[in-house]
Amino acid sequence: QRVLLLAEDRTAAVRLDEVRRDFVANVSHELKTPVGAIALLAETLEDAADEPDVVREFSRRLAQEARRLSALVQDIIDLSRVQDADALLDSRVVDVDAVVTEAVSRNEVEARARDIAIAAPGGSGLQVFGDEALLVTAVRNLVDNALRYSDGGTRVTVAARSGRDGLVEIAVIDQGIGIDADLLPRVFERFYRVDAARSRQTGGTGLGLAIVKHVAADHGGEVTVWSQPGRGSTFTLRLPSADSPTSDSAAA
């Protein structure tokens, strides 16, 4: 029995090591793209100093690549934090409507630019036990995706309600491009994208949903997705309510 256990531990350790190495390889690859572009654009700018149109265009692209780099670094920091078992060290009772309001307000500029209305009725009065900043990050990532993959859609809805088993549900509903059924389970993997070019063009890092998944798990909850290509997607975050007995174990 003991030998078997040790063998299993070893397999798990080897697998963990592989996952870690894969992640570092992926991160290096993802970082190289904007860093290389920034270097190239800066050199070109130097050569084109007396051509105002070129300077303007290349400065714009330089800023864009710098923003992408900064988003990637921020997501890597967020992800490494939520993968840590101590992520919820400073948990407290959190107002779900406040989380939704904050997440929506951080996406307002993007929504206006895309001509999409975000409906967030609020007033649920629900509470969860957890880390407010991480919960805002999770909902913000879902709303950000809903906007970025919303071709043709004019509305994104964020609804909080009391769901089954005493869980609090926060649903982010879009009318966007949707996701093929066979790809659905993969979207929560780090750096998995259905369409990499589109993700990058719209400022995606491929880490948003991996962060959401970990935030949900850290709170003793889960995130699920329903989607239909061409009709839209609904991502639902389910979290133990602050007054349900299970929330104590989630906080431990």
Ligand code: ADP
């Ligand atoms: P990204 O930065 O690429 O958006 P995410 O981890 O947030 O990374 O999402 C992974 C992939 O899942 C996206 O690249 C996209 O293909 C798909 N996806 C996520 N949210 C949606 C959505 N609301 N509608 C359609 N596709 C989505």
